[in-house]
Amino acid sequence: MIRVDVVPDTPEWEAERRHSIGASEVAAAVGESSYDGTPLSVYLDKIGAGRNAFDPILSLIGHGEEPIIAEWVARYHPEVGEVGPGFMARHEDYPWLHASFDRVVRDPSGRMVPLQLKTSTVFVRHKWNLGVPVDYLIQEEIECLVMGAPYALLAVHHTGTTEFELYKLPAHPERQAQLAQVTRRLWDCIEKRTPPPPTLGDDLARLYPASEGKQVTADDDTLDTLEFLRETAAQRNEVVREYKAMEADAKFQLEQFMQDATEILDPYTGRTVHTWKPTKNGDRRHYTPKGEKP
Structure with missing residues (x-):
């Protein structure tokens, strides 16, 4: 694991994110996102042609919630270990993969594991009815891979309520290897500026900006x-x-x-x-x- 000394949501942090695929982007990168991300959207973001999805207000709210969720874990689940500050890191053998850890925990055996902090609203609460959404499961596989951790912890606050949940998510080496291989292929596309095949829902206007006056004959x-x-x-x-x-x-x-x-x-x-x-x-x-x- 190679630590990257940057502050989240700064221009330096954004620049570092462009140099590799983040854990939170991997579900989209491998075509398994339950939200709007796709391999093409990740590709476009990395080459600087993507739509700027960063919302400073949402970021402010999300980061504002993090201390509350972290304190809930520390106060009500001391058995997990000591909660410490997070950081950004890149995998030493898979340099195209990085993770931004919200917090880290030293468990009773001395191992360092990721602690991911999430919020949900009434509009997406249903996505948690069957457990952790697939996007976050994949994110934690990559965070464990980058850190070399045997498991990750994920805490979520369902905002508007007093409901918190804590999940312990074990790492699956075979799944991690598959994700690393698929993201490697996408990173090859990014380095060669060769877009991956678009999928339904992709914004093709970003891939093919209009050429004024250009015509094409239908088959x-x-x-x-x-x-x-x-x-x-x-x-x-x-x-x-x-x-x-x-x-x-x-x-x-x-x-x-x-x-x-x-x-x-x-x-x-x-x-x-x-x-x-x-x-x-x-x-x-x-x-x-x-x-x-x-």
Whole structure:
């Protein structure tokens, strides 16, 4: 493990990240991300053609939560060991891989292991229902690989609640070797400036910026695809029109029933199952509380 002396979220840190693939990027790099990342998006970011996804406000919030989560681990799970500051490091044998450790822990046997600190919101809480999301499982495999640790710890705070969770994630050497091989192939693409094959969802406009006035002649397969696109777009628009009409009819019936009332209550539980608010143009914005069904 080779330590890199940089401060997170600084220009120096960003420059170091360009020189290798980070643990948090590996799920996207190998095509297993449950979010929006793909091998092509990682490639574009590394060559400086990617969309700037860094949000300083989100970074501020995330880093602001880290001391709270770390303190929760130290206070309520002292059995894991002593929590210490994190750092950035690169793998000695796989220099195309690096990790930025949020914190590290010295366990009772003296081993140093990564401690990753995560937050989730109500919008992504469901991704944790079956355990740690795959992106973070892969991230911790790489953090263990870079550090040479037998396991990693991951603590998450589900913000808006007092719910914290702590996971112990063992390293899997065979899986780590596979990830190292796949990321090596992507890094070869990056070094040679040869983009990997795009996948569905990739922003091809970043890969192929417009050339003003350039034309291309369609082949038969492309003509078939164009016709299919026109037909599906027409069908989609027709379905949308039908559902909008049904939605408007349902709202009209509700407004007739409610008259000047602003809430509908469940007759058995007394809970609000539907409400509306006036809009600036005088219409009503209907709203059904999440999880409530009449």
